[in-house]
Amino acid sequence: MFLALGALGGYAYYYFVGCYNGTCPISGNPYISTLYGMAIGFILTLGDKKPDQPKADQLQAEKNSDTANNETGDKR
Numbered sequence: 001m002f003l004a005l006g007a008l009g010g011y012a013y014y015y016f017v018g019c020y021n022g023t024c025p026i027s028g029n030p031y032i033s034t035l036y037g038m039a040i041g042f043i044l045t046l047g048d049k050k051p052d053q054p055k056a057d058q059l060q061a062e063k064n065s066d067t068a069n070n071e072t073g074d075k076r
Helices: 002-016 030-046 056-072
Strands: none
Touching: 002 030
């Protein structure tokens, strides 16, 4: 979704801000400005992922196994 929004934003940048004489490297070409927008959209997707958090069952199982290991004298 961010890729599509980035592409749309890149093309909008070309359309509304772009340079008309063609000497601007990004905004002078609609394809390049769209690709740059997609790249920015991709970068935004990288920050959108949330780290997996362990479930309560897993935490309880780890806590129980650590307690059992400490009672038997096993050291980690």
